[in-house]
Amino acid sequence: MVLEGAKNSDLSQEAANRFIVDNCKNIYLAGFETTAVSATWSLMLLAAYPEWQDRVRSEALEICGSHLPDSDMLRKMKQLNMVIHESLRLYSPVPVVSREALKDMKFGDLKVPEGVNVWSLVLNLHTDPEIWGPDAFEFNPERFANGITGACKLPHLYMPFGVGPRVCLGQNLAMVELKILLSQLVCNFSFTLSPKYVHSPAIRLVIEPEFGVNILVKKLR
Numbered sequence: 001m002v003l004e005g006a007k008n009s010d011l012s013q014e015a016a017n018r019f020i021v022d023n024c025k026n027i028y029l030a031g032f033e034t035t036a037v038s039a040t041w042s043l044m045l046l047a048a049y050p051e052w053q054d055r056v057r058s059e060a061l062e063i064c065g066s067h068l069p070d071s072d073m074l075r076k077m078k079q080l081n082m083v084i085h086e087s088l089r090l091y092s093p094v095p096v097v098s099r100e101a102l103k104d105m106k107f108g109d110l111k112v113p114e115g116v117n118v119w120s121l122v123l124n125l126h127t128d129p130e131i132w133g134p135d136a137f138e139f140n141p142e143r144f145a146n147g148i149t150g151a152c153k154l155p156h157l158y159m160p161f162g163v164g165p166r167v168c169l170g171q172n173l174a175m176v177e178l179k180i181l182l183s184q185l186v187c188n189f190s191f192t193l194s195p196k197y198v199h200s201p202a203i204r205l206v207i208e209p210e211f212g213v214n215i216l217v218k219k220l221r
């Protein structure tokens, strides 16, 4: 599709090459790496918090039985939804959302000149005790029991998928992928953190575990 798009365009050879490379980067980073690293952090948290792993497993087994989940089943997985949201809050794969001012702007007393990039530090917004309460740095999926609005004072500041007209195009797909993967894993295996695991979130293009996540896996059925 990308190649066809480039071929059927009026772009110069150089611009067409850039178009192809940019799209490949976009698909790899936006569509793959973000979801993969979210799955990794969610698994780490489920392994570290066995009571939540049990809750998610019981829910998935009750809803799916021995079937693969369909869209109705995925919608009913509330505990898993809460765990994924809490994981995206604490380990938001994209640490910064930025916007460039295309003209001089004014927000209250704050002047933003044309050309300036404004960075929203997602991690800081997601862990500010004034917004999330005194347990802001703790893993507590229960805070999402009544959705995002029930979880914090200013719901628009929860932005793992960005915000506004350029919000993540793949957010629903990502949630579906994460729910299918995690529900199937917990139904079939149990997880504990290996003593070899070293907790070291590293801020790179996405927030990733610097030394990987070592997990001990036991087959359940």
Ligand code: HEM
Binding pocket: 030, 031, 032, 034, 035, 038, 092, 093, 094, 097, 098, 159, 160, 161, 162, 163, 164, 165, 166, 167, 168, 169, 170, 171, 173, 174
């Ligand atoms: C957990 C997984 C994901 C996370 C955390 C994530 C996060 C983000 C963030 C923060 C942005 C920037 C939004 C903004 O600037 O306001 C974004 C944009 C984007 N994402 Fe995702 N994303 C995920 C999965 C996906 C998937 C699976 C796809 C496609 C299959 C995708 C496609 C895109 C695209 C195309 C954009 C650019 C949208 C635009 O500029 O109009 N993302 N994503």
